Amino acid sequence: MSHPRRVVVIGAGLSGLIAARDLVSHGFDVTVLDKGRGVGGRLATRRIGSPTTAVIDHGAQFFTVRSPDFAREVDAWTEAGVVREWCRGFGDDDGHPRYVGVDGMTSIAKHLARGLDVRTNSLVFAIKRGDASPWNVVLDDATVLPAQAVVVTCPLPQTYSLLVSAELEIPQALLSSEYDRTLALLAVLDRPATIGRHGGWQNPNATFSWIGDNHAKGISSVPAVTFHASPQWSLDHWDDDHDQAHAALRHAAAEFIPDCTIVTSEFKRWRFATPTSIWPEPCHVVTIESAHGPGVIALAGDAFAGPKIEGAALSGAAAAERVRAELATN
Ligand SMILES: Cc1cc2nc3c(=O)[nH]c(=O)nc-3n(C[C@H](O)[C@H](O)[C@H](O)COP(=O)(O)OP(=O)(O)OC[C@H]3O[C@@H](n4cnc5c(N)ncnc54)[C@H](O)[C@@H]3O)c2cc1C
Known part of the structure; x- marks a missing residue:
């Protein structure tokens, strides 16, 4: 069964946590996954x-x-x-x-993770098209989380391998940053x-x-x-x-x-x-049509809005705003 307001955020760094908090505050059902032992990413x-x-x-x-x-x-x-x-x-x-x-x-x-459903020690292996919802987020232990939208905040070269099975058109220049x-x-x-x-x-x-x-x-x-x-x-x-x-x-x-x-x-x-270079948009969003409604992938992180903490925060906020807009208008 599809869960129209279900979002998975990959990465509990600043960008992912800001996106998750925004989406939760707008009524979305959000799970944050991070491969690390704790939250923060490069805030370490x-x-x-x-x-x-x-x-x-x-x-x-x-x-x-x-x-x-x-x-x-x-x-x-x-x-x-x-x-x-x-x-x-x-x-x-x-x-x-x-x-x-x-x-x-x-x-x-x-502070930002407080009250969120954050699962650490959770390595995401792939994002695939789902049977019961637009996306299935697959972990390395074979756990599958269905989602209507996925916000991906890993450094971009790491994002590339996650998206191989998602069958999406993402600019090559972006993923090879x-x-x-x-x-x-x-x-x-x-x-x-x-x-x-x-x-x-x-x-x-x-x-x-x-x-x-x-x-x-x-x-x-x-x-x-x-x-x-x-x-x-x-x-x-x-x-x-x-x-x-x-x-x-x-x-x-x-x-x-x-x-x-x-x-x-x-x-x-x-x-x-x-x-070393910054993408000219604050996030990159792709929306597909599926039998279960629109499916959104939003790429965010400091490679978008600036290579620093401020850039990571602004990119996470921009990604959440775009996910809300895409799911509201489609
Ligand atoms: C050494 C160093 C010094 C810095 N100094 C400064 C500074 O002084 N001032 C400043 O403003 N900025 C500084 N920065 C930059 C700043 O830390 C980053 O811009 C910001 O923290 C990036 O946040 P993010 O959320 O985009 O990415 P990240 O913090 O990298 O978060 C991405 C998260 O994704 C997780 N992840 C990746 N792949 C997967 C996967 N497959 N499955 C699950 N989880 C995954 C990672 O574990 C990570 O937690 C520095 C960075 C470094 C490394």
């Missing part, structure tokens, strides 16, 4: 060590606000105590607030470091694109620093042996923390860190 906060635990943002580090729509969203997050201002620039004060999640960047995703990679070093220190002004340093040299002090940022009581390798360094060292690349980053990091000792560190890889 890691806890290292016990009994004293360092809290380290290892994906997105902070965000800015440019558009009135996103400003309204961020005002609500601020009011809910989920985000706060970190500073207004890491060099000169440029007047633009840099916001952070109060307990790390995943705070934002955890490129992303920069990031190799990251998460370092727990024996004492506080001094990193730039306010604890952040953008593009300090050719090896690193970012150094962020999670202690100065106010999320970690234990001194802990995030080092992001630059896109070029990450590409050049992507296939290196894990331990070798980890050691190389520790070695390169030493000059920025001359008075500190690294107590422990972890090495992380982001294959799809930042899209």
Whole structure:
């Protein structure tokens, strides 16, 4: 039997969670699936060590606000105590607030996921045409979720394989979008470091694109620093042996923390860190006619409305609006 208001959202990153909340608030029956252990995607906060635990943002580090729509969203997050201002620039004060999640960047995703039907550890394998509804979303454990609309928010190269059996015309240029990679070093220190002004340093040299002090940022009581390798360094060292690349980053990091000792560190890889080009629409929507009414696929994420947190949020909101419009008018 078809469920005319049933939507599956793939990805519990910012884009997917914003889309899901909008659709739930308009009466849709929404399930969010994510292959990860938790919500957030590239809003990722890691806890290292016990009994004293360092809290380290290892994906997105902070965000800015440019558009009135996103400003309204961020005002609500601020009011809910989920985000706060970190500073207004890491060099000169440029007047633009840099916001952070109060307990790390995943705070934002955890807040947005509250009350939603979010299923983590759920790897989507394919989207296929259904017998009893326009779409069947198939998980790797063979679970099948029927849906009238599917919002897909994975990085676009990952979206490609999901759509192979959906028999849709999607521009090839869209699905083959490129992303920069990031190799990251998460370092727990024996004492506080001094990193730039306010604890952040953008593009300090050719090896690193970012150094962020999670202690100065106010999320970690234990001194802990995030080092992001630059896109070029990450590409050049992507296939290196894990331990070798980890050691190389520790070695390169030493000059920025001359008075500190690294107590422990972890090495992380982001294959799809930042899209290198942006699609000229805030989302891409395809609607098919089926025996069970219109079936909508909406592609969203930061490759659409801008390669940052604001872009991911605006794209998720745009996708939800288009799904509502397509299902209302067809
Ligand atoms: C190292 C790094 C630093 C960054 N720094 C900043 C910054 O300082 N400021 C800023 O504004 N932005 C920054 N960004 C970018 C920002 O994090 C992203 O733009 C934003 O979080 C993207 O959100 P999204 O929802 O589009 O995608 P994602 O957060 O990637 O969400 C997609 C989700 O889909 C899930 N998924 C993928 N495939 C499947 C599947 N088959 N089945 C189920 N689930 C699946 C993934 O697990 C993921 O949770 C940074 C990103 C990285 C990686």
